[in-house]
Amino acid sequence: MQEGEWDxxxxxxxxxxxxxxxxxxxxxxxxxxALLAAVRPFxxxxxxxxxxxxxxxxxxxxxxxxxxxxxxxxxxxxxxxxAAVCDSEIAKQGLxxxxxxxxxxxxxxxxxxxxxx
Numbered sequence: 001m002q003e004g005e006w007d008x009x010x011x012x013x014x015x016x017x018x019x020x021x022x023x024x025x026x027x028x029x030x031x032x033x034a035l036l037a038a039v040r041p042f043x044x045x046x047x048x049x050x051x052x053x054x055x056x057x058x059x060x061x062x063x064x065x066x067x068x069x070x071x072x073x074x075x076x077x078x079x080x081x082x083a084a085v086c087d088s089e090i091a092k093q094g095l096x097x098x099x100x101x102x103x104x105x106x107x108x109x110x111x112x113x114x115x116x117x
Contacts, residue, residue: 010044
């Protein structure tokens with residue numbers, strides 16, 4: 001990542017996802033496969049986090065412009081499904097945790113303490 005080899009990182013994400021599917025073919029489904037095919041023009045690589053099954057999808061955009069197009073596409077694609085698009089970026093200084101009042105921020109991930117909305 002320090003050398004900016006984003007195509008290689010995308011290929012690694014794709015390969016990891018392929019290996020997950022070999023280990024457990026139930027990791028994916030037709031809806032997820034259709035979504036991945038639809039976003040392919042915007043991304044360098046993708047994989048589901050964890051064991052798969054639709055929890056959290058990691059997409060590496062091809063460029064800043066492709067990222068914006070991807071966000072717009074996903075907002076429209078996911079309209080009415082209950083799915084969310086989470087903004088994130090690769091941290092340049094490692095993990096940082098800050099207290100934002102009722103929410104904690106961890107390197108682009110927002111965590112709510114118990115009882116917070």
